[in-house]
Amino acid sequence: MWDRLAASDPGLLRLTAGLRTVTAIALALAVLALLQVPVAQLVAGAMTAMVATFAVREKQRSPQAVTLALGLPVALASVSLGTLLNQWVVVGDVFFVVLIFCAVYGRRFGDRGTALGLIGFQIYFLSLFVHAAPSALPALYGVITVAFVCSGVARFVLLPQTPSGTLDRLRRAFRARLGQLIGAQIELLDAGPDNPDDAEKVLEHLRTGTARLHEAALMIQGRLEDGALDEATARLLQRRIADAEIAAERLGLLLLTARSAERTDTLTLHLPGAPLPPGGELPVRDEASAALRRDLEALRLLVLRPVSEASGTALAQVRNRLLGYREEENLPKASPAVQDVFRGLGEAARAVLGLRIALDGPQDDSDDTPAAARSREELDAEDAAIESSEEDEPAEPEPTGLGRPTTRAAVQVAVGSSLAIFGGEQLSGQRWYWAVLTCWIVFLNTASTGEILVKGYRRLVGTVLGVVAGIALAGLVGHHTWTAFALVLLCVFAMFYTAPLSYTLMSFFVTAMLGLLYTLLNTYSTSVLVLRVEETALGAACGVIAAAVVLPIRTDRRTNDLLVDVLDKLADVTRAAVDQLSGGPPTDLVDQARDLDQALADLRAATQPLTHPISPLRSRRDTARYVVALLETCAYHARSLAATAELLATHPSIAADPRLRGAGRRIVHNIEAIAAHVADPRSAEQIETGPSIASMLGPGTLRTPRYGRVTDRVLRHLQRLDEAVPGLARPLGIARQPSKK
Numbered sequence: 039m040w041d042r043l044a045a046s047d048p049g050l051l052r053l054t055a056g057l058r059t060v061t062a063i064a065l066a067l068a069v070l071a072l073l074q075v076p077v078a079q080l081v082a083g084a085m086t087a088m089v090a091t092f093a094v095r096e097k098q099r100s101p102q103a104v105t106l107a108l109g110l111p112v113a114l115a116s117v118s119l120g121t122l123l124n125q126w127v128v129v130g131d132v133f134f135v136v137l138i139f140c141a142v143y144g145r146r147f148g149d150r151g152t153a154l155g156l157i158g159f160q161i162y163f164l165s166l167f168v169h170a171a172p173s174a175l176p177a178l179y180g181v182i183t184v185a186f187v188c189s190g191v192a193r194f195v196l197l198p199q200t201p202s203g204t205l206d207r208l209r210r211a212f213r214a215r216l217g218q219l220i221g222a223q224i225e226l227l228d229a230g231p232d233n234p235d236d237a238e239k240v241l242e243h244l245r246t247g248t249a250r251l252h253e254a255a256l257m258i259q260g261r262l263e264d265g266a267l268d269e270a271t272a273r274l275l276q277r278r279i280a281d282a283e284i285a286a287e288r289l290g291l292l293l294l295t296a297r298s299a300e301r302t303d304t305l306t307l308h309l310p311g312a313p314l315p316p317g318g319e320l321p322v323r324d325e326a327s328a329a330l331r332r333d334l335e336a337l338r339l340l341v342l343r344p345v346s347e348a349s350g351t352a353l354a355q356v357r358n359r360l361l362g363y364r365e366e367e368n369l370p371k372a373s374p375a376v377q378d379v380f381r382g383l384g385e386a387a388r389a390v391l392g393l394r395i396a397l398d399g400p401q402d403d404s405d406d407t408p409a410a411a412r413s414r415e416e417l418d419a420e421d422a423a424i425e426s427s428e429e430d431e432p433a434e435p436e437p438t439g440l441g442r443p444t445t446r447a448a449v450q451v452a453v454g455s456s457l458a459i460f461g462g463e464q465l466s467g468q469r470w471y472w473a474v475l476t477c478w479i480v481f482l483n484t485a486s487t488g489e490i491l492v493k494g495y496r497r498l499v500g501t502v503l504g505v506v507a508g509i510a511l512a513g514l515v516g517h518h519t520w521t522a523f524a525l526v527l528l529c530v531f532a533m534f535y536t537a538p539l540s541y542t543l544m545s546f547f548v549t550a551m552l553g554l555l556y557t558l559l560n561t562y563s564t565s566v567l568v569l570r571v572e573e574t575a576l577g578a579a580c581g582v583i584a585a586a587v588v589l590p591i592r593t594d595r596r597t598n599d600l601l602v603d604v605l606d607k608l609a610d611v612t613r614a615a616v617d618q619l620s621g622g623p624p625t626d627l628v629d630q631a632r633d634l635d636q637a638l639a640d641l642r643a644a645t646q647p648l649t650h651p652i653s654p655l656r657s658r659r660d661t662a663r664y665v666v667a668l669l670e671t672c673a674y675h676a677r678s679l680a681a682t683a684e685l686l687a688t689h690p691s692i693a694a695d696p697r698l699r700g701a702g703r704r705i706v707h708n709i710e711a712i713a714a715h716v717a718d719p720r721s722a723e724q725i726e727t728g729p730s731i732a733s734m735l736g737p738g739t740l741r742t743p744r745y746g747r748v749t750d751r752v753l754r755h756l757q758r759l760d761e762a763v764p765g766l767a768r769p770l771g772i773a774r775q776p777s778k779k
Contacts, residue, residue, distance in 0.1 A: 041214040041342065048211035048254045049204050049261070054197065055092065056534040060527050062087040062192035066185045067523060077519060077558050079181045082168050084523070085555075086113065086185035088530060089160040091192065093153040097201050097264045102193065105150045110186045112154050113161040117178055120165030125172075131459050137162055138478060139452040146444035159478065166471045168559070201264035208261055209397055212254040212279060213341055216390075219247035219286050220338040223293055227331055237314050244290055245307055255283050256639060259632050274421060277628055277684070278389070278396040284681050285389035287674060289382040296375040304674060304758055309667035326372035333360060333383055340390050344398050354405040360387035362409045392417045420685070443485065446589045451481045454584030458577045465576065466569055476577025477584075487585045488593030488647025493541060494578030500545025501574040505567040507546065508553020515557060522554045529554070593647050598716050600641040601665075605713035607634040608672055609706050612759065615679035616702030618686060619752055621694035627680035631673075638673055642666055661769045668769075671762050675755040682751050695749045701731045701756060708763045715772045725767050731756045 047053050066087040070080055090109060096102045116137075123130035141155030161182070164170075170178060193199075222243040229237040258279055262272040287307070294302040297314075306312045336356040343353060362368040363384030369377050391413060395401060403414060458477040462470030480494045515522040529551035536543040549570065556566055585591075611630045618624055648662040686694055704726050711723035732753060766772075 041210075041217065044207065044211045045214035045218055045250070048215075048257050049208040051204070052535045052538060054199055055537075056531040058192050058197045058199075059088055059091045059534050060531045061196055062091045062185075062189040063527060063530060065188040065192060065196075069184050069188060070181060073184075075177065075181065078168050079174075079177060080523070081555055081558055082164060082170075082178060083181045083185045084526065085164050085167070086161065086182050087189050089113075089157055089164075090186050090189035092534065093156040093160070094193070095149045095153060097204075097261070099194065099198075099200065101150070103190070105153050106186065106190055106193070108150070109154060109157045110183065112158050113182050113186070114179055116158045116161040117165045117170065117182060118175060120162040121170040121172055121175055121178070124166060124170075127463075134162065134459065134474070135452050135456050138455045138474070139448045142448040142451050142478075142481065143444055145447070146442065163471055163475060167555075169468075201261060205258065205261045205264075208254065208258045209275075212251070212258060212282075213344075213393075213397070215247070215251045215254050216282060216286055217338050217342040219244070219251050219290070220334060220341060222247040223290050224331060224334045224338070226290070226293055226297070227327070227334065241294075241306070241312075241314050244294075245310070248287055248290060248307060251283055251286060252635070255279050256632070256635055259636075273628075275396050276632070277420070278392045280628055280631065280677065281389040281681060282386075282393045284674075284678055285382070285386040288678065289379070289386050292375075292379045292382040296373075296379050304671040304762070305667055308670040308674070310663060312667075324372075326370045326376055329370055330376070330379060330383075333363075333380075336360060337383060337386060337390065340387065340394075344394075351405050354402075357387060357391065358405070358407040358410045360384060361391070361413050362407065364388065364413065365409055368409070388413045388416075392420075416685075446591075447481055450584045450588045451478060451581075453588045454481070454580045457580040457583065461576045461580065462573055465572055469566070469569060469573065472570055472573035473577035473580065476574045477581040480578055480581040481585075486591045486593045486596040486644065486647070487582065489644070490585045491582050492647045494581055496540075496542040497545045498571075498575055498578055500542040501549045501571055503542075504546040504549025505553070505571055507550040508556075508567050509564060511550060512553050512557045515554065519558060522558050526551050526554050593644070597641065597644050597648070597662075600637065600644050602713050602717050604634070604637045604641050604669055605709055605716070607637050608669070608676055609709040609713070610634075611676045611680055612702065612709065613706045615676065615683040616698055616706070616756075618683040619679070619694060620696050620699035620702075622699075624684070624686075627684055631677045631680045634673055634676060638666075638669055641669070665766060665769050668762055668766055672759055675759045675762070678755045679752055679759075682755075698749065698752070698756070704728065705756065705759050705763055712763070712766050712770065712772060716770065725764050725772060727764055731760050 043053075044050070063084045066083045067080060070083045075083070090106065090113070093109065094102050094105050096105060119133065119137075120130075123133050137158060141159045144151035144155035165178075222240065225240045226237075226244055229240045259276065262276055291302060291304060291307060294306055294314075306314070337360060340353065340357055340360070360383055363380045364387075365384075369380050372380075391410075395417060403411070406414065454477045455474050458473035459470060462473035465473070476494070476497060480490050480497065484490045484493055511525055515525060529547045533544050533547040533551070536547065549567075552570065553567055556563075607630070611627065611634050614625050614630060615627055618627065645662045645666060649659050708725050711721075711725055714721040714723040
């Protein structure tokens with residue numbers, strides 16, 4: 039159960055965020071209740087504690103403390119201005135717009151600027167929500183101070199969270215998700231050909247497990263700098279995580295190939311809805327398939343069982359058997375495709391051994407077989423080759439003026455908020471601020487008109503559903519104050535726990551919570567919640583209008599920019615890997631591969647407006663999904679090339695092959711040609727096609743070595759890249775021209 043929780047919430051980040059916020063609110067309510075403050079001030083204290091807790095986002099404890107300390111005077115100034123200026127409508131509205139502009143503009147100063155802007159906006163909103171009067175300001179100062187202190191106690195004393203602790207939990211999550219992926223591979227092995235629906239369902243589990251493992255690897259990458267003991271440890275862990283991810287993904291592809299009548303296309307694992315390949319070798323209930331299932335179970339056990347829980351020699355024997363499959367003489371008698379699966383098992387066991395050493399420290403090697411000892415020596419050589427120094431990359435020049443994203447967003451949200459204030463006051467002179475809040479929120483973490491439209495739609499749906507829940511909860515609690523606060527805490531926890539998963543669910547819990555708060559303030563009515571829906575729809579519409587009219591960034595422009603970035607990084611990784619495989623000097627390929635993965639994740643997020651079910655442009659939706667799936671295929675093969683290239687420096691038995699440099703030149707040229715066409719449709723660059731990579735290598739000569747072991751390892755990845763890259767040309771509308779060489 040703990041592994042399932044760790045896998046579903048990597049690093050327990052959502053659970054910690056929810057518990058910490060609820061603890062801060064509960065603590066503030068307890069202190070304020072002892073002081074016997076009125077209900078309105080209890081509500082203000084609860085909302086302030088929530089804002090002070092979720093606004094602070096730094097990873098290190100010292101910066102968190104500084105931001106929290108700076109947030110208190112900002113909150114006091116904001117509530118003072120909100121209370122005093124609310125008496126003059128025009129002046130208050132103008133200041134609110136200026137405050138919104140400054141709060142969004144503050145994002146350019148990093149996490150601290152974002153937090154202080156968020157605190158300033160939300161506390162100003164709080165003064166409007168509780169209808170604060172100037173006479174109540176001294177009491178509000180005390181309530182806000184208590185709430186900030188309680189937030190600090192919850193953060194630093196009751197539920198402390200350190201970067202190293204978060205990284206440890208993320209590593210456990212990676213281990214759990216790796217075990218789940220191997221479990222999906224076992225299901226794939228067992229799925230019979232008689233029930234294609236079950237087989238398709240298993241394939242979807244495999245696809246989901248692969249994506250979730252990749253997500254966990256990226257999350258670890260983002261926490262290594264702050265959480266690792268030193269840079270060398272961070273680089274070692276990064277390498278071992280990458281090796282395990284690649285080995286597990288490759289094992290899944292080999293299993294799919296063994297199941298099919300022909301070699302499986304990599305798209306099967308990356309394209310949603312791709313059909314399962316037609317039946318072939320597996321599942322056949324013979325000795326080899328029985329051994330394969332046993333060894334997949336053994337691999338999963340090896341992944342999930344840390345060194346501290348291992349006793350006796352059973353686990354060592356399992357490890358030795360799996361590592362033995364790296365030697366040809368230990369492969370069972372079976373078809374070539376099934377033997378490839380056993381080879382993949384051996385490589386996966388080696389990657390898991392490296393992962394166990396990186397996560398759990400040195401292990402007892404007294405029971406090692408020669409194959410296990412050889413694998414351990416390879417890992418030790420790789421560890422020794424990892425350098426602690428990093429190359430300083432030149433910083434890219436940042437845009438200035440209105441070209442800076444924070445400045446543009448600040449102007450857009452200020453215009454949208456002005457429209458929301460005007461329209462909201464036409465709907466309600468007292469609760470117009472809901473429209474402004476929605477307009478503000480739809481601009482958070484969005485960068486294009488399409489993203490804002492989808493976010494506004496999700497918020498509206500969640501609000502409508504939350505209104506229904508709010509009506510039911512308000513009738514349930516009646517005038518029971520502490521029952522209402524208990525339900526508020528439950529809604530707050532659910533809001534933060536579901537926020538990264540579903541914006542619609544988060545909006546649902548926010549609106550349900552507001553229904554309870556209105557009940558506590560004795561201002562609840564069905565008409566108030568209906569007005570909430572109207573103001574939400576108005577705010578979302580104002581946000582979309584502002585994004586579409588004021589300094590707009592169209593979704594296709596943003597996706598094109600991100601697509602060019604992905605292609606550039608794909609070309610860099612491929613070029614560097616092929617150069618190193620050809621005998622060039624070693625470079626930091628793992629970092630380059632992770633930069634590619636992050637760029638691809640950004641592109642995947644930016645295409646959500648195109649792939650969303652509400653999108654009426656079905657052809658564009660299918661094209662976007664296909665292009666992203668092709669890029670994921672290319673990224674997988676580029677990662678595999680990079681991982682193999684890094685073996686050359688520490689494995690003298692694996693020789694570089696100079697012929698690969700010429701074979702990889704066409705791949706890099708085609709990637710750059712597609713990027714040039716996406717950036718400028720009038721580009722004269724052309725896609726080259728020609729003979730296969732294998733035929734381009736040709737036989738060895740006196741000056742050219744024969745097929746080396748490295749060539750056998752990377753040839754399949756080069757061929758797949760050579761096929762997949764030109765495949766991008768058709769959906770992107772780029773003409774292809776056969777090579778004249």
